[in-house]
Amino acid sequence: MTVNQIVDELRATRPTAGEALRLQVLTLASAPPVTSPSLGDRLRGRRRFLLALPAAAALAVASAVAIGVTRPDATTQEASAPATSVEATRSIGAAQAPSTALAGPTADASTARGKTTPGPVPGRAQRYSASLTLAVDDTDALSEATQRALSIARDLGGYVVSVQYATGTEGAASLTLRVPSARAADAVTRLSGLGTIVSQNVQIDDLQESLDTLDGQLQRLRAQIAALNVALERADTAAERARLLERRAQAQAQLSELRASRAATAEAARNATIQLELRTEEGSGVAAPGSRLDRAVDKALAILAWEAVVVLALAVALAPVALVALAVWGARRARRRREEERLLAAS
């Protein structure tokens, strides 16, 4: 008997199910499903995994876009505005810092407006010095910002010490303003709004100690002069009278010097000096902040990059576990296959 004859005979005698079995199976198969497939059933196994991957990617992108759109400024500020530093060089009394400096470039003028600008402590004599560099769009904006700076100084009861204004391919203006110390912080805040802050420096020196020392010296000198006047009235000889007059003249000269010194110190504490530099964008050396859309895209990309780093870290961390699980799965599958082969070979 040849192989072809065997094949023909096998095909010719193909088994068929008996009527009883057919009836039983068809009755069984016609019944409604035991349970309706749940969502979990429908999405099980590889299909669920294949669906989960794009779903997770879509969620990551959507969250990045959502955060980028709703908080476009956060990254810009964090990236370009270093932490503002406040340094106290020496202390006086329990809580008062005599010299405090605050400096730092800020890309967004809003960060410098109002709340972050320090001011003199009320009730203490302090010299307040601030320097501010701002970038403006073009020469027109430069002119307007200069005018508004002068106006701000006047509005706050101050005055302009000097103004230098120059325009060409790039424009720049340099203003020295003096405003009452009590309104210095307000002035810096308002001036900050005239452009994009490139750099800002605020210096506060405490002068109260010097003033107190000068007052003490003045008081002692006045007492000394009064004592000299009394001694002059009681002087008996011309020689003694001449010596007392000379001492009184020296004391009065010292008193004048001390008065002038005190007046200068009080004047320094009374008015703050603000040095304002205005430059057009080209000359500022700082890129202008992009549009809201650009910042939103930057923010979204930054978040996506962060998400990618997290996913990569997770992949690196879980890779050994996944490899072991894969090896175990493969070994179990191979073992089951061998067991089935043995079972079928032995039957």
Added chain:
Amino acid sequence: MTLEQPLATRPPASLAEAAEDHLDDVFGYLLYLTRDRETAEDLASSTFEKALRLWSRFDARRGSARTWLLGIARTTALDWFRSESRRRRREEAAALSERVEESFVEGLSPELETALASLSAGEREVLALRIVLELDGDATARVLGISPTAVSTRLSRALKRLEERVNEG
């Protein structure tokens, strides 16, 4: 290009339709595997019970209903072989051969029937799938969980052995 598939390859709308089309295939396969008509009928019934529970998972894009049902039939048969093996080991008696009918396929010549009985279940199942049910190599490979090349090799060996046994007798 037609939007509808040909009738022969169109996936069944229900398990009842699939059972109508493929019950003979499932039964024939199980009969060749077990060499016992009664056992094959029991296993065929169990196969469709399982199929009813799993019908919601059937995906026509991943294979035909016939292949899917034969895969369930194979799993059911392997479970049966395992339990039989345990039972035989436990009782150390009542060998399977005692229950096997002399003629498990109607119409086969006695020498071919004897030769088939001498083959292993693994050899009989590849003959059943490829020769009797005329499944192609890929579908057979899917049912057996092996590569199409392995199917060809296994079929070639089984046919050669069957030919030898037939001609020996």
